[in-house]
Structures are given as C-alpha cells and as structure tokens.
Amino acid sequence: MTTTTTPEIAEEPASGRSEPGLTERLDGLDRLVTLGAGRLDEPLLDEAGELLTRAGERLRLSGGHTVVTLAGGTGSGKSSLFNAICGLQLSPTGVRRPMTSQAHACVWGLDGAGPLLDWLAVDKRHRYARASALDRSDSSLQGLVLIDLPDHDSIQAVHRAEVDRFVTVADLLVWVVDPQKYADAALHRNYIVPFAQHADVTLVVLNQVDRLQPGEAEDCVSDLRRLLEAEGLADPRIVTTSTVTEDGVADFREVLVDAVAARRARSRRLIADIDRIAERFVEFRGEAEPPAQIEPRRAARLVEALTDAAGAPAVAEAMESAYELRAVDYVGWPVAKLVDRLRSDPLRKMRLTELREELRGAFTGPVGAQQGDVDNALQGITDGVVTELPPVWARAVRAASRSRAGELPEALGGSLKDALPVFNQVPNWWWLVKTWQYFLVLVTLLGLVWITLLVVYGVAGSGSGSGLFDDAGLIPYVTVLVACTLGMGALTSSACRNLVALSSAKHGERMEAHMRERVGGVAQEKVLDPIAAELADYASFRTAVEEFRPA
Template sequence: MSSTIGTTPARQGLGGRLAAVARIVELGSGRIDPKTLTEAGQLLLRAGDRLKLSSEHTVVALAGGTGSGKSSLFNAVSGLELSPTGVRRPTTARTHACVWGLDGAGPLLDWLQIQWRHRFARASALDKGESGLHGLILLDLPDHDSIRALTDHEADRLIQVADLVVWVLDPQKYADASTHRRYVTELAGHDAVTVFVLNQADRLSPEELSECVADLGDLLRREGVESPVIVPTSATTGRGVGDLRAVLADTVARRRAAIQRLEADLERLVGRLTEAMPPEEVPPGAVSVDDARRIGLTDALCDAVGVPAVGEAMENVYGVRSAEWVGWPYARWAARLRPDPLASLRLNDLKDEIRGLTGGSVSAQPAEVDNAVQALSDGLTAGMHESWREAVRDAARSRSAQLPQVLSEELTEVAPRLDRVPASWRLLRVWQYLLVVLFVAGVAWVGTALLYGVFEVGEIPGGLEAFGDAASLPWVGLMMLSVLGLGLLTAVASRNIVVLGAAAERERLEREMRRRVTAVAESMVIEPVERELARCNEFYAALRAVRG
C-alpha cells in the first residue's frame, strides 16, 4: 500500500455550512448557473437523507470497469462468494451488499435502493476476529462501463452517495480515459473518501507493480488527487486484501466517512460557486441606499416632473393676480385705459397649464424619470458581479412604467389653486374701497364748499351748512391728501406682503411636492433596490459561510 487514508481533522460546522447552501439555493435563483443550483439542491437532499440515517454504518462502494476483478475482490473482502464473477459482460448487473452488523442498516439500505435478495449479512460466527469491520456496508456496484444503461445509471447513482468509494483498477486499464474523465476528475478533492486499488497484482513482477503504482499515483495527482491512496491487491492470491481490509476497518472505526464525503462534495460545490460567483466583496455603500443617493434621486425626479417650474409659475401668478385685489383702485382703473400688458399671460388658462406640469407633462417625460432611476442603480452597483448588477438594475426599474403616472397623480393633488383668494386679500380690498369712498366724500365736500361757500351760487340745502363753509376747505384737502397717501402706502405695503407671502407659499408648495416625490421614490424605487441589495448581501454572507 503506497499510503494510508489521510486523517484530516473534521471540519466544524457542517450543519451551518449546509444551511448556508440552502440560503444560496434560495437567494441565487436567476443569479447563478441553474446547473450549479441544481447540484446544490441535490447535495442538500442527499445530506439531509444521509444524516438522518444510521451514523453507525459506513457505506463503501467498490466501483470499477468490466474485467477489473471488482466482484472477486468483493468476495475476497467479505470472505463469501456473494457476487457472481466471470468474463460475461457485464458480470455484475445489480448491486450486491454485504453488511457487518445488520441492526439499524435497513433504512440505509432502503435509501441506497439495494434489493432484498442482494443484501447479505455476515453471521456472528463468521465475524469472529473481524469486529473492526462492524458497521461496514460493502457494495459491489455494477460495472460503470456496462453496455446496459440501467446498470450504468445505478453505478453512477451509488458512486454519488457512497461514504467511501474504492476504485478497482487493473494493470491494463488503470489509465482508462473514460474512468478518469467521468469519475476521477469529478471527485478531485475527495482524497479522504476515495481509495484506489490496483487489482490483479499477481500478473505483474515486483518491478512492474512498483512502476504501475508510481505511474498511477502521478496520473492521479495530475488530475487533482493530492494524496492518492493506492492499494495493490490480488483477489486470486489474496495479496493485499488484508491491507484493504485495514483501510476499511480504519474508516469504519472513525465513523467519519459519511461526514467527510459530504464535506468533500461541499468543497466541490464551493469550487463551482466560486467559479460562477467570484468572492469579490460587495462595494462599500451597496448595503443600502445612502442619504446622498436618496437626495440625488429626489432631485432628479423633481426636475423630471417640473417641481421648480410649478413653484415659480405659482409665485408669478400670485404676484400678478394680487394687483386685482390689493392694488390702489385708481391705479387699476387708470391702467384699463391703456393696452393690457398681461393679456399675453393668458391668466385664464394659466391654472390649467400649471396643473398640466404636474399632470400630463409628467407622463411625457418617462425618459428623464428612467434616467434618474438608472443613475441610482449604476452608482450602487459599480464593481458588483454582472448578475447582481443586472438584478439591482431590474429591481430599480421594476415599477418604472407606473412611476410617471404615480408622480403625476401625487403632485396633482397639491397643485396650487390659482383662483383661490386669501381672506387677507379680501380685507385689504375692503379697506382700499373704504379709502376710495372717503376720497369721493372729500371731493363731494370740496365741491359743495366751492359752490355754496366761495361762488355763492345759491342757498345751501338745509342740514348741509357745515359742508358749505369755505373755511373747511384746507382741512378737507388735507384729509383727501391723507386718504390718497394712505391708499398708496397701503397698496405698496400690501403688494410687498403679497410678494413675500407668494415666496413663502412657493417654498411650502415645493417642500410638499418634494416630500411627495421622496415618498414615491422610496416606495417604488428605493425599497425594491434595498430588498435586492439585502438579498445580495445575504447571498455573499451565505457564500462566505459555506466556504468555511
């Protein structure tokens, strides 16, 4: 025997690593190769089934091609003629099992799908001196190069689930390409649960046997088997059978083969996952959407729906319309005698136009909305694996078709009512007309005083003597000038107050519209993106956990 099975310490946390594989299968759908996911799912099923079954038994499969002497070796190890031998092809059509210690092995043999008539138990009398093999389930598999598809499939299935695989090779075909390509290469990394037997050693001289063992070792190492265990045997003469039994007894005694096989399968899966999804770190900032990108998305969406334009239009219109209510009436009446410069503003239609900014024009700007969403996803996924970058991009755009319409509906609800007249405007208008009435009264007083007190055109009507006194003219003129000044001062002050109020209203409007845009962006863009980012991070965490 060129070497013995390695005693690599058991890797801790197999259950945790398998749980991580389950998370990878759950999270990796659509992100990694379906074939790799299928393999991971099959490993989980196999591990779950095997770990529930007898841990006191070790399943050892003798695998090999036709003519390798596999069945003869099976009989030699078991000490009984249990499996048919000969030159007929294929010799072994069904798997035979020899069990050392049948108690508790039934469910495991059922799981292995070994037919009842092909199960054999070593009687206690025959087991005398072989207590080291207690717990061994030795399988003689159908020839893997069988011309019968059924038996070939059965060999493949049992090679995948056996705790330890013993490859039985013969000196003439030990380098057979089909065996190495289909099985040995695939089982690279399974050193602890793979043994190679060079059978029919009696056909070689000692020098030839040494050369064959060395050549086979070199070949296996080139194929990824770092420390191959090679046992030369002869089923005919019994040479090396004791060494093979010792290897099997050591494996059975440690009760670790089942776990080691699952760990080896897990390592192979890790290699494929690493190849499919390199172990790059998730870029900083990709755990969630940071505040800067949230603000950037809101800014871009506000620009896309014209929030600044709506606010500016509202402020301008309020300023123009306020002149109708708080301006000095005489100035307004005088302006009517001149061409109206505001006619070009089409004030009657302005409300509809501004509402259009938060309505129809939003749906007319899907490209700008899409660009804003695209910029967010591109910034978050820089350096990510392509599959996750595409997944985050799809999540960001998952509701992009509805986004413009939703923005339109939200902003239409807060679009300014341009025909609304604040109560303060009405009060100021009443005050202005009160001043107009006082001024008109003053004019009437002056006229009466001139007619009856200065020009004495006749007798002043009874009860109006005070209005006809010429001495009152200076005081009435002073009152009229005061009324005019107060009216002008009120108009200017009111105008300034309205302008300041319009600016404040614009800020309030833009703040409310921005709040609504932020809420829509949060629910329709950021939340789907953060769910995908969380999925990505959970996937990488599971990948790190399964790597151990």
C-alpha cells in the same frame, strides 16, 4: 506482493454524529445559496440546493452505517471483490459483460439500514444482510453497507446513470481497476478528475495483481499514483488485491474495518462535496471592497433629474402664478377689479382656467412624470459603484436600481400631491389688507352718497343750506376725500402687489424645495435603498464566501 496506503482515522462517537464543522459548513452553503438566488448562475445554485437537500437527508438517516461503493470498469473484478468481502457469492461474476446490471448491497447490522437502503434506491431483491450468529461474533464490519455497482463504461446508459447516482451519495468511493485498464480515460475524465477533492473518501483498488510478474505490481502502483496525483487527487490511497490468490483482500478488508470504526466517512464525504462546490462560488467574489451606497453627488443628481421628470419646477411656477393671481382677490383694489370685470378680460380668465387645470392635475395624480423621463433619470446611476464588482453582481445592482422604476411615476405624483397643500393657505396679512381695502371702499361709497345728498339738497336748494347734507360748499372737500380714498386704495393695491411679487418668488422657491425634498424621499425609497440593499447583500456574500471557502 501487496501495497497498501492507509492514513490514520480518528474515531468519533458510535452514535455517528456529524464531524465538527459540518453543520456550520452547511449553514454557510445555505447562506450563499440564499444570497445568490436570482443573481448567480442557476446551475450552480441548483447543484448547491441539491447538495443541501442530499446532505440533510443523509444526516437524518443512520449515522451508524457507512455506505461504501465498489465501482469500476468492465472486467475489473469488482463483483468478485464484493463477494470476497461478503464471504458469499452474492453478486454474479462471469465472462459475459456486463454481469452486474443493478446495484447489489450487503449490510452488516440491520438496525436503521432499511430507510438508508430505501434512500439509496437499492432494489429489495438485491439486498443482503450478514446477520448470522457467526457474523455477529465478528463485529469488525458492523455498520458497513457495501454496494457493488454496474460497470461505469457499460454500453447500457441505465448502468452508467446508476453509477453516476451512487458516486454522488456514497460515503466512501472505492474504484476497482485492473492492470490493463487502470489508466482508462473514461474513468479518469468522468470520475477521478471531477471528484479529485474527495481524496479523503476515495480509495483505489488495483485488482487482479495475480496477472502481473513479480515486481510489476510496484511499477503499476507507482504509475497509478503518479497519474492520480497529476489529476489532483492528493496523497491517493491505493490497495492491491487479487481475488484469485486472495492476496491483499485482507488488507482491503482492514481499510473497510477502519472506515466503519471511525464513522467519519459520511461527514467527510459531505465536507468534500461542500469544498468542491465552494470553489465555484469564489469566482463571484470580487477582490475590491464594495461601496455601501451611491455616492452623494450621484444621488443629488438623481433627485434633481426625478424632480424635473415629475414636473416640479413647472408646478412651482404654476403655484407662483396662482399665488399672485389669488393675491389680487385679497390685496387688489376692489374698484379696479370691478372695472376689470366690466371690461371682461378674457386673457385673465384663460390664465386662471389653465392654472386651475394644472393645480387639479397636481392634486389628483402624477405631474408630468412619464416612464421615459424616469428611465432617463435612472440612466447611469450605478456607474460609480459597479466598476469593480463581478459581472453578475454588477448586473444585479443595475437591476436593483430599476426594480421599482414602474412605481416611480405614481409615487412622484403622490409626493407632489402631498407637498402642495402645505402652501395652499392665505397669509394673514392678506386679510388685513382686504379689510383695509373694503374699509376704503366703504368710505368712498359714503363720500359719493354725501356728495349726492349735497347736490340734491344744497345745489337744488331743497335744504336750509346750513347742514352737512345741504351745504353745497362742502362738495369740494368731500370730493377731495373721495379722491383720497380712491388714491389710497390704488396705492395700497400697488404696494401690496409689489410685496406679493417678491413673496411669490420666495413662495415658488419654497414650494420647489419642499417638492424636491419629497422627491428625494421617493428616490431614496424606490431607487437608492434597493441599490444599498443589493450592495449590502454583495458585502454579505463576500464575507460568507471568505468564511465558507476551504482553508
């Protein structure tokens, strides 16, 4: 008895073009690999990359040929079935096991088959062609590449490796089993279960049914179908054959004829491979919609922490003090400054020296931005956005937040350096006050000279006593004038210092705000933008997975 299950196969053009949607699926997989690089598990990315390479190579090779592999365990009779389809004794058969130590290939239609067989790495000694006039008259199998594989359960590791290699590249997988070992655990565990999603390109041949009693074949097929379905192989295709009685061989050949005629096995196999790996990407896609960026409150806290790490408040305070001290050179009373110089105040010199050193450091490099302070500022910046992300993407977002941490100290110093010169200018009113003060100094000096002349010519009696320089009676008035100019100078200096004290506080606030703005720019470029880019990649990954995953 023969039992056959064969679904309808729609034809596509003889050119062997890929099935609609295959290119889009490959593009989607390539996008997932690109987005997952450096984030997802390396074995998954490597496997996906290998699939993309293999698919590209297979699509570049002959689309007019369908690669069908006959695989099975020891004694299943796959070589006998191979010879029966070929019509010649091409693959060795016999009692000794294993008989097939290397893959044997029989090709119907030579055009384009050479590069394909080279890619399949079939030894040229084991390549056969059905190209006689008789074969050409029967073109039903034209385009078939039938390959007989070594036993998958061979004691020779090289044989098992050969099987493993071919089952990943065959367009149609044919598993040949016999009534005694169709439930072989090695076959089901190593091949049926891992390739359960390849039902469209998988065929199971129950061979040697001549060994069964009438009615037992149906029971074996039912039990085999139940086993395959339990292992995830949906609607399995099963054919029963016997190479001894040739029962079912013609049916198996018709299945091959349909597969070759449809020219869809290649595309279906690649789509099955893609669907199989697509499910493994789903676990890295979270259900919650990810945020687009760090929330403003956390971003503001980060800027504040980096501002402190860079020492901006200290620089602003130093600039505020420098503002006051420098103002003294313009609005201070020159007479008082002369007295201070005569007294040689070491404290003021020390303060000016320290400020000069602080400002020099501000203009030439980082201002107190130590790596440890920067790392502390970055602590917890991503806590609000990674809570609902899959672990691998949460790690990627955290890594992105610190990806440019080593650049932050220098960048922060540079931002303060750029901010300082904006406020390193002398207000115009300082020049006006300075001019006024020196005018008062000039008046005071002229008054002192006048008093001296009055003393010399008026008091000593050297003059006539009636002029501006020899009338001693003018001395009190000129003295009052000198006293007034001195008082006006001191009063102007005091009033201006009070104004400078008020404006220096505002100056420091403006300085700190300006530096904070520059630090915010650095934080955006070095921390927030990388986080936003990572979140955008994750959002793109979620979309790509949703579009890529099988329906």
